[in-house]
Amino acid sequence: MSKTTIPEEEYAYPGSTGCPGCGANLVMRYLLKGLGERTVISIPACCWAVMPGYWPSHCLKVPLVYCAFEATGASISGIRAALDMRGERDVTVVGFAGDGGTVDIGLQALSGAAERQTDAVYVMYDNEAYMNTGIQRSGATPWGAWTTTTPVDESRGFKQEPKKNVMAIMEAHGIPYAATVSVGHPEDFVKKVRKARDVRGLRFIHALSPCPPGWRMNPMKTIEVARLAVDTRIFPLYEIDEGVLAITRRGKGKPVSEYLSLQGRFGHLTPENTAEIQKVIDARFEALEARAARKNLSPSFTQLA
Amino acid sequence: MRTVMTGNYASAYGAKAARAEVIAAYPITPQTSIVEKLAEFVSSGELNAKFIPVESEHSAMAACISASVTGARTYTATSSHGLTLMHEVLMWASGARSPIVMTNVSRAMAPPWSVWADHMDSVAQRDTGWMQFFCESNQEVLDTVLMAYKVAESRDVMLPAMIIEDAFILSHTSEPVDVPEQSQVDTFLPRYDPEMRLEIGRPMGFGSLVKPDLYMEFRYKAMKAMESSRERILKVEEEFRKTFGRSYGGLLDEYRCEDAEVVVVVAGSAAGTAREAVDAMNERGVPVGLARLRTFRPFPEDELRNLAKKVRGIAVIDRSYTFGAAGAFYTELCGSLFPLRERPVVKNYIAGLGGRDITPKIIEKIIEDIIDVSERGEDVEPEWVEVKGLDRSWQ
Numbered sequence: 001m002s003k004t005t006i007p008e009e010e011y012a013y014p015g016s017t018g019c020p021g022c023g024a025n026l027v028m029r030y031l032l033k034g035l036g037e038r039t040v041i042s043i044p045a046c047c048w049a050v051m052p053g054y055w056p057s058h059c060l061k062v063p064l065v066y067c068a069f070e071a072t073g074a075s076i077s078g079i080r081a082a083l084d085m086r087g088e089r090d091v092t093v094v095g096f097a098g099d100g101g102t103v104d105i106g107l108q109a110l111s112g113a114a115e116r117q118t119d120a121v122y123v124m125y126d127n128e129a130y131m132n133t134g135i136q137r138s139g140a141t142p143w144g145a146w147t148t149t150t151p152v153d154e155s156r157g158f159k160q161e162p163k164k165n166v167m168a169i170m171e172a173h174g175i176p177y178a179a180t181v182s183v184g185h186p187e188d189f190v191k192k193v194r195k196a197r198d199v200r201g202l203r204f205i206h207a208l209s210p211c212p213p214g215w216r217m218n219p220m221k222t223i224e225v226a227r228l229a230v231d232t233r234i235f236p237l238y239e240i241d242e243g244v245l246a247i248t249r250r251g252k253g254k255p256v257s258e259y260l261s262l263q264g265r266f267g268h269l270t271p272e273n274t275a276e277i278q279k280v281i282d283a284r285f286e287a288l289e290a291r292a293a294r295k296n297l298s299p300s301f302t303q304l305a
Numbered sequence: 306m307r308t309v310m311t312g313n314y315a316s317a318y319g320a321k322a323a324r325a326e327v328i329a330a331y332p333i334t335p336q337t338s339i340v341e342k343l344a345e346f347v348s349s350g351e352l353n354a355k356f357i358p359v360e361s362e363h364s365a366m367a368a369c370i371s372a373s374v375t376g377a378r379t380y381t382a383t384s385s386h387g388l389t390l391m392h393e394v395l396m397w398a399s400g401a402r403s404p405i406v407m408t409n410v411s412r413a414m415a416p417p418w419s420v421w422a423d424h425m426d427s428v429a430q431r432d433t434g435w436m437q438f439f440c441e442s443n444q445e446v447l448d449t450v451l452m453a454y455k456v457a458e459s460r461d462v463m464l465p466a467m468i469i470e471d472a473f474i475l476s477h478t479s480e481p482v483d484v485p486e487q488s489q490v491d492t493f494l495p496r497y498d499p500e501m502r503l504e505i506g507r508p509m510g511f512g513s514l515v516k517p518d519l520y521m522e523f524r525y526k527a528m529k530a531m532e533s534s535r536e537r538i539l540k541v542e543e544e545f546r547k548t549f550g551r552s553y554g555g556l557l558d559e560y561r562c563e564d565a566e567v568v569v570v571v572a573g574s575a576a577g578t579a580r581e582a583v584d585a586m587n588e589r590g591v592p593v594g595l596a597r598l599r600t601f602r603p604f605p606e607d608e609l610r611n612l613a614k615k616v617r618g619i620a621v622i623d624r625s626y627t628f629g630a631a632g633a634f635y636t637e638l639c640g641s642l643f644p645l646r647e648r649p650v651v652k653n654y655i656a657g658l659g660g661r662d663i664t665p666k667i668i669e670k671i672i673e674d675i676i677d678v679s680e681r682g683e684d685v686e687p688e689w690v691e692v693k694g695l696d697r698s699w700q
């Protein structure tokens with residue numbers, strides 16, 4: 001058996017108030033394992049604003065400032081500036097927000113932080129809906145999913161619009177590093193976090209974060225679903241490092257039905273719907289692979305040289 | 306250094322003298338020259354600070370809060386739509402007990418668009434937990450920035466402070482201003498040194514969730530802090546006076562009120578005009594005084610109550626209007642006077658909205674009117690001064 005490269009140190013104590021099987025718990029845990037103790041975090045409204053515990057409990061081994069829902073990008077800019085004034089350049093500043101707080105209401109502040117090249121790591125844990133408020137759709141909810149605001153009935157059902165491509169949005173800002181990670185692949189996860197830690201500028205981590213109540217799935221299946229997301233290529237693992245894209249896990253190319261069928265939020269989908277999704281996934285992955293093979297610089301990765 | 310400068314430059318020089326460490330700001334008329342000047346100070350190295358060119362006022366305030374929690378002295382400036390866009394995070398700043406100092410160049414709200422003086426923006430933030438200082442002159446703007454930091458950062462206060470300058474009337478009008486010696490400022494206002502800050506090795510959550518069993522206690526402490534600010538403002542002003550030789554009258558700046566039978570209550574730049582009107586009327590033997598609201602938060606309740614005991618009429622001029630009620634200065638003043646057994650007649654005058662001049666003539670008419678209604682002792686409705694097409698007598 002090969003030895004794991006994941007550090008044994010824990011920076012997340014027990015006591016998080018997350019649901020059983022919460023993927024977001026693992027996102028935080030692996031993130032901090034990768035970053036270490038010289039880290040400060042900003043968290044906006046989201047499940048993780050609740051999960052550290054009621055005051056004065058605090059289940060993390062790093063300091064944390066809470067910020068308004070849409071303000072993470074600005075908050076990390078403020079922390080960075082204050083730390084720089086104190087000469088604490090080596091401290092990693094982290095913005096840790098949900099998908100809604102990132103691709104919807106917080107997009108402006110994040111875009112500003114990226115454009116200002118704020119020296120920080122921004123992590124979006126993606127449970128694909130507004131979970132803290134009770135499973136409403138977000139811009140990151142995938143096509144076909146049920147949520148409480150995309151109800152399924154006879155006439156019309158589920159979300160009709162595709163998921164926002166946040167990685168493309170962030171890439172378009174010309175940031176130095178962006179990567180997708182999954183809690184089903186912790187080695188890949190921690191490796192990318194380490195890489196992100198050691199570059200300067202705004203680094204972006206997109207973490208798929210299964211949510212048993214929101215995805216209508218068995219809490220015992222969090223890891224299985226996270227792995228299937230990669231294996232079915234609905235959530236490919238890749239990084240864009242200095243504008244060059246590389247796929248870090250190709251996945252087994254399993255049919256997407258295996259991923260969808262474990263989640264009640266997709267329970268209403270017909271075989272035709274599933275086939276449509278499969279078609280999109282295949283086309284997207286093909287394009288991703290083609291780009292990775294070219295190893296060319298992203299057109300948005302502009303260097304003022 | 307004595308020089309001539311605008312209210313906006315007075316703000317910028319104040320922030321520089323205070324050695325603000327993190328400045329995050331977004332441009333809006335008529336605030337722009339404050340941030341332009343500060344950006345210049347930072348880029349030339351005259352001020353050792355980080356300037357964050359944020360993409361909105363909401364982000365400006367959010368960045369200031371997080372920087373403040375991380376232990377930096379922070380400054381921002383805004384106006385009208387920028388201030389009201391911040392509303393959510395203004396509450397956050399006071400809840401986080403972040404002693405941020407911000408200049409608001411008080412301007413009217415749209416629609417209809419107007420970039421001119423009006424207090425609606427500032428008044429609408431009265432419940433956000435910020436101290437609010439209305440200024441009458443550019444010198445007062447600069448001096449109040451310095452005093453505000455000292456008050457805000459006092460351990461018994463730890464609340465943010467808003468310095469209010471009237472759009473264009475102060476922001477873009479030049480006056481002689483004395484810029485204090487840096488060494489004196491440094492003694493008066495030492496480096497910001499909070500009890501707690503976001504710090505490696507001290508894993509704490511700043512702003513965590515609290516249950517109903519403790520939320521009230523957090524609010525109670527903020528209330529106590531705002532109450533403490535009353536004393537603190539007076540103490541800091543006294544200290545300022547001893548160092549720099551200037552002072553501004555505490556929470557309620559009273560002028561010729563000793564023998565006054567009626568007084569005019571006003572805030573901001575119109576107080577300067579009111580002083581002249583009061584002088585002119587006194588020359589003519591009319592016993593009138595001026596009480597300038599220097600702070601709207603904390604509200605000078607005791608001061609107003611004591612004043613009210615001595616006079617028979619109070620004219621409250623509001624440069625804003627709270628729809629469905631009246632001018633906010635007026636309603637708050639009435640509330641303060643309620644515990645008195647005998648109260649003077651109080652009348653509300655709505656004037657100067659959207660930058661319309663509040664002239665000496667207007668103030669004299671208001672004084673004549675309050676003398677008249679207080680003699681008759683009747684209940685009076687708010688009066689919109691010189692509104693066209695309504696009351697010809699004002700023209």
Ligand SMILES: Cc1ncc(C[n+]2csc(CCOP(=O)(O)OP(=O)(O)O)c2C)c(N)n1
Pocket residue numbers: 045046047048069070097098099100101102127128129130131132133138
């Ligand atoms: C300005 C504002 N609007 C709405 C909310 C209510 N709210 C709190 S958390 C949340 C959903 C967060 O969704 P996401 O960012 O995806 O994180 P998750 O809860 O899924 O972890 C919403 C809508 C808020 N706190 N602030």
Ligand code: SF4
Pocket residue numbers: 017018019020021022023024025047127131132210211212213214
């Ligand atoms: S709702 Fe979902 S994301 Fe939120 S704590 Fe529960 S499992 Fe985690």
Ligand SMILES: [Mg+2]
Pocket residue numbers: 098099100125126127128129130131138
């Ligand atoms: Mg979410």
